[in-house]
Amino acid sequence: MNYIGGKNMHRILIVDDEKDERNVIRFLLNKFNFELDITEAANGKEAISQLRNQSVDILFTDVKMPFIDGIQLAAKARIINPDIQIIFFSGHDDFDFIKKALSLRAVDYILKPVKPQEFQDTILSVIQNIKTLENEKVQKKANTSFLKTHILYRLINKTPLDILKNEYPFIDFDFLNEYYRLILIQFEEPFFDTLSKEEDTLFFYEQIKKIIPSTCDFIDLNPFQILILLKNDANYLEPPMQIASKIQTKIYSEYGIQCYMSVSKELSTSSEIPIIYEKLEEYLEDRFFYSETYIYPIDTSITQETEWLEHDEHLLHAIQEAIQYVDTFSLKQNINILFQKYYQKKEFSHIYVRYLFSRLLQLLCQVLKEYDEKTVNEKMSAIYSCKYFSEIENILLTIQEKVIKKLEKKEQSPKHVIHIVQQYITEHYGEDLSLNILAEKAYLSPRYLSEVFIQETGCGLNKYIKNFRMEKAKKLLHNTNMKINDICKEVGYQNFSYFCRSFRENFGTSPEKFRQMHGEKKKENY
Incomplete structure (x- = not known):
């Protein structure tokens, strides 16, 4: 199915070696106002090429043609697209051809000259068949999605994986291997009771998805808990504790409700999911001792607090805006603040600092069009290889100088x-x-x-x-x-x-x- 003129349209391919015959079919389709994308082919070879290169929903083909006849074409079309709707039309009432057509699951066999009413009824029937198939596929997808959620729910509640696989042999359990980290949201009151409509729930999840830089799934475990299952994205860089902090802040700002978040370590195998979930609940028991702390587990070896991380995000956003608005003064000022913030701060994680300044590098390199992907990756590798913070500073100050020169040229344009x-x-x-x-x-x-x-x-x-x-x-x-x-x-x-x-x-x-x-x-x- 293709997308034309702002709506979904089905495509019909008319195949006949006689152009006049193709014109008749096109005329009838337009006469009866069928909203179909109409394409044509003069022979079987041309038709097969089109079938391979574009999606075709309906094949309307003559039986007797040079090179490849209609029966051979239909057989190949059925291999390319098992759901294609096939209609034969022919000037011969040939029983053998009709038998072959039936074996290929053809919808109808129309004799020439085509009778308009018969033609209209056939096309209406075919379009209804297509819609039925599409609805069945949507329903099957929805059912599969529901079962996967149900399987996850039972797995979290310690149903052994082997038992689940035996109960659902038609489900591919590889989907469990896509998850690599879990985040548990805990509310002090039933959260979804505060949402008046089903649409509000959908909107809530859409807002949370915008915060998370990787794809994810959600499970409503109970009225007080939501589990987020992060998928393993190659481009995933942002620390999960920082993601959790953003979600917590978003929920409080939008709904005025405090929630607590616990973040898991990376999963090694899907069988760890119930163990990891149990651990997430244990982390949240520390709330008794930390009434104003919302993100767990608490890592006492790292002193970054939520406010500190939020300040980093604010500085990066200010730097990005300065670049967009060609504000060289604000750019230099905010980069300097960021450098001063981490200079000689030994208590901070080296990994986080490198990650933070690699993001700054990416922002700056957007201005330098001469820096291709390979060059940027080399600079990022250099940042992660630096032994001292001053080396990171020198790399970025050199790039900053080039960026300033570029922006100064643009300021008056x-x-x-x-x-x-x-x-x-x-x-x-x-x-x-x-x-x-x-x-x-x-x-x-x-x-x-x-x-x-x-x-x-x-x-x-x-x-x-x-x-x-x-x-x-x-x-x-x-x-x-x-x-x-x-x-x-x-x-x-x-x-x-x-x-x-x-x-x-x-x-x-x-x-x-x-x-x-x-x-x-x-x-x-x-």
Whole structure:
């Protein structure tokens, strides 16, 4: 199935060595308003090539053709796509051909000349078959997901792995090996009782997923506990204790509820999962002694506290913003603060310090386009190989100097001004974005800003803002269950009717129909 014109469409491949015959079929498909992506092939060889290179849902093929006849083509098509819907049409009422067609699970065998009503009924039947198959696949996937969650739940509750494998022989238990670390969230009161709707629960999990840099699964163990199972991502760098701290802060800021988090060591085998879970609960027993501590286990050999780590994140964010806004003064100032913070601080983990400054390296190297991936990796390896902190400082100061020179050249360019305006729009698209406000942010007159923006982007400022807001609205309609009226306000529109009209102008359909076409967001099995 392909994606065309804003909706999912099924593709039909018409195969006949007579162009007139193909035109008749195309005409009938259009006559009956079948929403299908129509492709054609003049012979079997050409058809096989198309079948291999693109997804085809319906094969409508003549029986007698040169090179490869319809029966041979259908057999190969069935191998390429076992679920393909096959319709034969022929000028001969040949019983042998009909028998072969049935053996290939053909949907129908239509005689030429094609009768419009018979043709319409056949295509309707085929489309219904496709939808039924798709629904069955979705249901099977949902059932499998539910069973995997159930298996994890029982494993955590100490059901032996061998027993589970015997009970569910049709499940591939390799999925357990994807997990490499667990994080347990403990609430003092039933958390999900505070969420009024099912949509609120889905939204909660989506917000948590945004914090976690690797893919993960969730299990609601009971009203007081949620288990997060982190998957082994190659790009995973952020310390798990820091992830837990971010989640804890997010939950408190959004819901006003304190929770406690315990983080496991790395898993060696999936059989360790119940043991690790038990250990996570033991860690949380220390809450009795540490009333204001929310992340466990407490490592007394490392003194970084949550506030200290949050300050690091704040500094890195400030450095990133300074680069984006070409603010060389703030860039130098914040990098200097970061260096001073860790200079001669022996009590801190060397691994964390190297990790922190390797992130700074990555931020700086984004400016240096001449630094390819290999060069950046070499610099990161150098940081991890340094014997002394001063060596790390020297590496980064050298790179900082190159970055400053690059940014100083950009400071006066029109592209820099446009970038500042675009960045402000990205961060404040839900607010008032008048020309006067944007001009003030760029330290330009409104008229000059308007002219420069068109000159540099080829697009008027108002049109750019409208397109940006519309794209945000489209994503919210597709990925969330927010009310359309709330989305209207979220993307900066106060007048609901004007918002709907603007959306229709951009995408050719109303927000309500757009959401219907893409389907309501389904609840995931956690």
